[in-house]
Amino acid sequence: MIKDILKIADEKMNKTIESLKRDLGSMKAGRANPAMLDRIEAEYYGAMTPLNQLANISIPEPRIIAIQPWDKGAFKAIEKAILKSDLGINPSSDGELIRLIIPELTEETRKNIVKNVKKAGEDSKVAIRSIRRDCNDKIKALKKDSDLSEDEIKKAEDDIQKRTDNFIKEIDKIVDAKEKEIMSI
Template identity: 85%
Template sequence: MIKDIIKVSDEKMNKTITVLKKELASMKAGRANPAMLDKIEAEYYGTMTPLNQLGNISIPEPRILAIQPWDKGAFKSIEKAILKSDLGINPSSDGEIIRLIIPELTEETRKNLVKNVKKTGEESKVAIRAIRRDCNDKIKALKKENEVSEDEMKKAEEDIQKRTDSFIKEIDKLLEAKEKEIMSI
C-alpha cells in the first residue's frame, strides 16, 4: 500500500519537473530557441495546430528562428498566430520562410524574466509540496484504518520528505541554470 502511494507521488513529482522544464524552455532568454514557439498554435483548416506541426523550425543564426511551412496556405495563419502571441516579435517573411529575430534583452527585461522564472519555480515547489501533503494524508488514513503501524507511517513520511527535498533541489538547479542563461550577455 505505502509503496504504491510513494510510487504515485514520485510520478506526479516527476511530471511537475517535466512541466517546469518545458515552461522554462519556452521563456525567451535573448537566444533563439524552438521551444519558444511550443505554446503557439495557428488555425489550419479550421483546427488550432501547434506551429511545429505546420512547418520546419530551425535556427540559422543564434538570434534568428526560421519557420518553413510545409503548406504555403498556412503562411498567413502562422504569421497571425505569432503576432497574437505573447512573444512580442514581429515575423518577417520572404514568401518561403518566416523569420523571427529575437531582440537583445535589456537589463530591465532580464530582471523581469528572472522574476518570472522564480515565480514559475515557486509554483512548481508549491505543487511538489502539495503532492507530499496528499501522500502523507493517504498514509495517515491507512494508519487510522490500522492497515499500517506507527513506525511504518513515520518511516514512509521520512521517505516522502527525502524525495520532496530532492525534487526541490532539482527545481533550484533548473532555476539557477535558467537565471544564468538569462543574465549572460
C-alpha cells in the same frame, strides 16, 4: 500500499519538474530556441494546430528562428498566430520562410524574465509540497484502516519528505541555471 503511494508521488513530482522545464524553455533568453514556439497554435483548416505540426522550425543563427511552412496555405495563419502570441516579435517573411529575429534583451527585461522564472520555480515548489501533503494524508488514512505499525508510517512519511527535499533541490538547480542563462550577455 505505501509503495503505491510513493510511486504515485514520484510520478506526480516528476511531471511537475517536466512542466517547469517546458515552461522555462518557452521563455525567451535573448537567443533563439524552438521551444519558444511550443505554446503557439495557428488556425489551419478550422482547427487550432501547433506550429511544429505546420512547419519545419530551425535555428540558422543564434538569434534567428526560421519557420518554413510545409503548406503555403498556412503561411498567413502562422504569421497571424505569431503576432497574436505573447512573444512580442514581428515575423518577417520572403514568401518561402518566416524569420523571427530575437532582440537582445535589456537589463530591465532580463530582470523581469528572471522574476518570472523564480515565480515559476516557486509555483513548482508549491505543487511538490501539495503532492507531499496529499501523500501524507493517504498514509495517515492507511494508519486508521490497516494494521501498519507506527514505525512503518513514520518511515513512509520520512521517505516522502526526502523525496520532496530532493525535488525542491532539483527545482532550485533548474531555476538557477535558467537565471544564469538569462543574465549572461
